[in-house]
Amino acid sequence: MSSAAAFAPLSVSAADTPVEAADVPCPAAAAAEQAAAPLAVLGRDVRVPLVTGGEVTYAALDYAASAPALQRVWDDVAAYAPYYGSVHRGAGYLSQLSTELFEQSRHAVAEFLGCREGDQVVFTRATTDSLNLLSAALPEGARVFVFETEHHASLLPWRRHDVTYLDAPRSPEQAVATLESALHGAPAGPKLVCVTGASNVTGEVWPVRELARAAHRHGARIVLDAAQLAPHRPVHLDELEVDWVAFSGHKLYAPFGAGVLAGRADWLRDAEPYLAGGGASRRVARRNDGGIDVEWHTNAARHEAGSPNVIGAYALASACRALSEAGFETLVAREEELLARLRAGLAEVPEVSVLSLFGEGADQVGVLSFVVDGWNSSHFAAALSAEHGIGVRDGLFCAHPLLRTLLGQDGDTPGECGAPEAAPGERSLNAIRVSFGAGTPDEHVDRFVSAVRQLVREGARWNYRTEDGRCVPLAAADAADVANAAA
Numbered sequence: 154m155s156s157a158a159a160f161a162p163l164s165v166s167a168a169d170t171p172v173e174a175a176d177v178p179c180p181a182a183a184a185a186e187q188a189a190a191p192l193a194v195l196g197r198d199v200r201v202p203l204v205t206g207g208e209v210t211y212a213a214l215d216y217a218a219s220a221p222a223l224q225r226v227w228d229d230v231a232a233y234a235p236y237y238g239s240v241h242r243g244a245g246y247l248s249q250l251s252t253e254l255f256e257q258s259r260h261a262v263a264e265f266l267g268c269r270e271g272d273q274v275v276f277t278r279a280t281t282d283s284l285n286l287l288s289a290a291l292p293e294g295a296r297v298f299v300f301e302t303e304h305h306a307s308l309l310p311w312r313r314h315d316v317t318y319l320d321a322p323r324s325p326e327q328a329v330a331t332l333e334s335a336l337h338g339a340p341a342g343p344k345l346v347c348v349t350g351a352s353n354v355t356g357e358v359w360p361v362r363e364l365a366r367a368a369h370r371h372g373a374r375i376v377l378d379a380a381q382l383a384p385h386r387p388v389h390l391d392e393l394e395v396d397w398v399a400f401s402g403h404k405l406y407a408p409f410g411a412g413v414l415a416g417r418a419d420w421l422r423d424a425e426p427y428l429a430g431g432g433a434s435r436r437v438a439r440r441n442d443g444g445i446d447v448e449w450h451t452n453a454a455r456h457e458a459g460s461p462n463v464i465g466a467y468a469l470a471s472a473c474r475a476l477s478e479a480g481f482e483t484l485v486a487r488e489e490e491l492l493a494r495l496r497a498g499l500a501e502v503p504e505v506s507v508l509s510l511f512g513e514g515a516d517q518v519g520v521l522s523f524v525v526d527g528w529n530s531s532h533f534a535a536a537l538s539a540e541h542g543i544g545v546r547d548g549l550f551c552a553h554p555l556l557r558t559l560l561g562q563d564g565d566t567p568g569e570c571g572a573p574e575a576a577p578g579e580r581s582l583n584a585i586r587v588s589f590g591a592g593t594p595d596e597h598v599d600r601f602v603s604a605v606r607q608l609v610r611e612g613a614r615w616n617y618r619t620e621d622g623r624c625v626p627l628a629a630a631d632a633a634d635v636a637n638a639a640a
């Protein structure tokens with residue numbers, strides 16, 4: 154039997170605990186393939202069927218959507234699981250242990266983010282939730298400034314306020330100048346700038362500290378959408394000089410349903426709780442007139458009503474620790490190697506156009522989008538998956554205005570995520586995104602580049618159709634009919 158006292162949260166690795174970690178197979182071949190990746194992730198030995206016959210090891214190149222779990226995160230969660238209990242609401246030993254673990258996770262995240270004295274770390278569901286929470290906490294009359302290039306999660310939550318949408322800049326310097334001039338003419342009163350740290354479309358890194366300084370010069374505050382930055386670069390509130398930061402566990406190798414909003418406490422403390430309910434309230438009583446009086450917490454719990462997601466928070470803290478221990482210098486160097494390999498490979502295919510806002514030489518994380526001349530992106534991505542076992546993303550990446558700008562289409566051009574109504578071979582309003590990170594071996598990038606080359610030179614080897622807005626391979630019998638008809 155496991156002893157609860159033996160579980161030492163956040164101080165020892167799962168391998169040292171008496172609790173058995175989940176049995177995740179790791180054949181030698183997969184281990185060798187993984188050798189070049191700085192961190193081990195789950196799923197590296199998963200085999201997937203090919204529509205053309207046989208199977209292949211899956212190449213996960215869609216980290217920007219959801220990164221695979223770190224082995225370390227999985228082991229930590231497995232080690233804790235037997236001790237799981239309620240948080241902030243139980244007298245039992247395991248409830249106390251889980252409460253302590255939850256609060257320790259909050260401290261670990263605060264440390265990862267370089268939080269300042271008085272900052273709060275609120276656990277949410279993900280970045281979208283964090284930014285909606287902040288929007289709900291803005292003071293009366295607040296004005297919000299946001300670039301049209303943002304992911305919808307940071308573009309849309311502000312619509313109940315007075316929002317200024319800023320045009321897509323074509324360089325980091327232009328981004329700062331655009332923000333300066335918008336803030337310069339803004340009336341007095343509370344102001345918030347929302348900016349992404351790294352684009353989920355181009356992977357380009359934004360000049361966060363310069364934007365923060367511009368915001369502060371004009372009396373505005375700034376929130377950083379670090380959904381794509383945090384898995385690739387250090388994100389320190391004090392060094393970047395931002396007021397808040399939001400990010401998601403599932404993009405940071407911790408897919409257990411937790412996210413974070415961290416930063417200044419005052420607007421959060423003064424706002425109505427994001428969700429009303431148990432955990433957010435300190436005292437609730439009937440009034441003499443029959444109504445209800447509520448005294449809300451003033452710390453992070455104010456916005457964490459309901460039973461906290463302790464496993465999500467613990468997993469997230471474990472990922473923060475793993476990334477810090479691996480060292481961002483190592484992670485960045487490795488990623489730059491992969492990016493150079495990818496760029497060099499794609500440069501040899503003239504039909505490929507890489508999407509970029511800031512142009513050649515821009516600082517970039519492991520996220521890259523492109524279109525292929527003569528191909529519907531949805532068709533191309535479907536063929537990468539079905540014929541090569543490579544998982545990428547296609548569509549507009551929940552950044553429709555940015556994609557329209559990059560692809561040169563106006564707002565009236567039809568086309569939604571996927572846009573596969575266009576016949577395969579016809580260009581449509583969508584692109585292909587490849588993204589990777591700390592668990593990516595060279596082989597995945599190399600296989601991707603050679604698959605792109607082969608598809609462009611020889612075409613798809615299978616037939617595809619549109620189903621529920623997505624391009625999918627035809628069933629074998631239908632594909633044979635198409636081939637016979639074509640013969």
Ligand SMILES: Cc1ncc(COP(=O)(O)O)c(C=O)c1O
Nearest residue numbers: 279280281304306353380381401
């Ligand atoms: C830059 C950026 N911000 C916000 C989000 C939203 O993150 P989530 O879906 O985890 O809420 C994403 C997701 O792709 C993103 O790439």
